[in-house]
Structure formats: structure tokens, C-alpha cells
Amino acid sequence: MLTAKNITFKYLYSEVLTDINATFESGNMYAIIGKSGSGKTTLLSLLSGLSSLQDGDILFEGQSLKNMNLRQYRKKCGIVFQSFNLINYLTPIQNIVLALDIQGYRGNKKRKAKEMLEKVDITHEQMTRKCAELSGGQQQRIAIARAIASDDKIIFADEPTGSLDTETSQLIIDLLKDLAHQEQKCVICVTHDLELEKIADVTYRISNGKLYE
Numbered sequence: 001m002l003t004a005k006n007i008t009f010k011y012l013y014s015e016v017l018t019d020i021n022a023t024f025e026s027g028n029m030y031a032i033i034g035k036s037g038s039g040k041t042t043l044l045s046l047l048s049g050l051s052s053l054q055d056g057d058i059l060f061e062g063q064s065l066k067n068m069n070l071r072q073y074r075k076k077c078g079i080v081f082q083s084f085n086l087i088n089y090l091t092p093i094q095n096i097v098l099a100l101d102i103q104g105y106r107g108n109k110k111r112k113a114k115e116m117l118e119k120v121d122i123t124h125e126q127m128t129r130k131c132a133e134l135s136g137g138q139q140q141r142i143a144i145a146r147a148i149a150s151d152d153k154i155i156f157a158d159e160p161t162g163s164l165d166t167e168t169s170q171l172i173i174d175l176l177k178d179l180a181h182q183e184q185k186c187v188i189c190v191t192h193d194l195e196l197e198k199i200a201d202v203t204y205r206i207s208n209g210k211l212y213e
């Protein structure tokens, strides 16, 4: 589904990724691991079309992202950001309805939002509070619910279990695994979580700018 070809990426003073090659298939869950600052988020930003490529290419279903409308591409991607990127003064339901609206979802958006929030164990009372009044872990689960609400082919998640306790982490890991194995999505997670790494079908490690499977 997604192929990274010879990707090299530099910030102003340093090269973070060097000649990276990787493939990502539907129906699989991927873990990208590596030390803090090794370039995991940078790679995820490139793969999800949030950062522009410098050297190398990324192919989505065989087509180069360089020749694609990145807005259209991003509509096919569900993204869970490290910092959640929720709109704090809106409720969880409103956040998801807004995302579905932008995606052009045609069904009952509110019902879909509630269904997704139930999947990540957000209570009905929490669904109607402002996101700013919810805990970090609850916000993380809402961000995951928002990413999986749209029928995206690829789910990118940056530390999806980063703010969660062991039990809730397991719930999210199982959810992401089911998206890959039962719904045939391509799930790509940046993680430090050993449990997630264990369950992933493929693990890529970034070290000194290089990617190893």
C-alpha cells in the first residue's frame, strides 16, 4: 500500500533520515521504534504527507506522493498526533463530528462519533464535556477514536499508548490490531511500548538515521 524509497531528510543543521526504504501493506500492523530524537516522528510526518519530501519518494498504491494532491492523500489517512491535536473547547463528540464533516462522511455523524468513543471506553458523561476538562489519557483515546472514525485505509499513530495505563493501553493495542487484521487497514505506529512492539507484525527500528527491519 505504501512504499518509502530512498528517503533522506535533513533539518537545517542535521540529517535525520538517510536512504530509508520500507514497505507497508494493508492488513498489517507496524511498529516504528528507536531512541528519542532518532527521527520516528519525522518519518511518520513524511509518510502521512504532513511534511514535504526532500530526497527519495513515497508511493501510495503505486503512485508517487509528489504527483498527488496531498490534501486528497491526507483524507485517506487517519492520524493520531503525539500532542492529540483536539480542539479543546469542543466536546469529544463535536471533535469527531467535525473531522467526519471535513472527510465528507454521509452517515449519521453523531451516532458514528458516539460509537467510536464507546470503543475507546469514553463514558457518555465524558463525551459531552469539553476536551480541556478531560485527562491526558482520555484525550489520547478521543484522538484515536477520531482517527478510526473515518474509513481511512492507513492509520498513523505517534505513541498511541503514551499517556495510558497498562489496561487501557491493551485496549488500544487490541483495537489497532483489529483494524489491521480484521478490517485490513495498514496501521503504522511510532512507539516505545514493548507490548505494542510484540503484537506488531513488522517492527522497524531507526538508528543513526538508518531503518532496520
Ligand SMILES: Nc1ncnc2c1ncn2[C@@H]1O[C@H](COP(=O)(O)OP(=O)(O)OP(=O)(O)O)[C@@H](O)[C@H]1O
Residues within 6 Å of the ligand: 011, 012, 016, 034, 035, 036, 037, 038, 039, 040, 041, 042, 043
Ligand atoms: N522542525 C525541526 N527543526 C529542526 N530539527 C528538528 C525539527 N523537528 C525535529 N528535529 C530534530 O530532528 C531529530 C528527530 O526528531 P523526531 O521528532 O523525528 O524524533 P523522534 O524519534 O520522534 O523523537 P521522540 O521519541 O523523542 O518523539 C531530533 O534531533 C529533533 O531535535
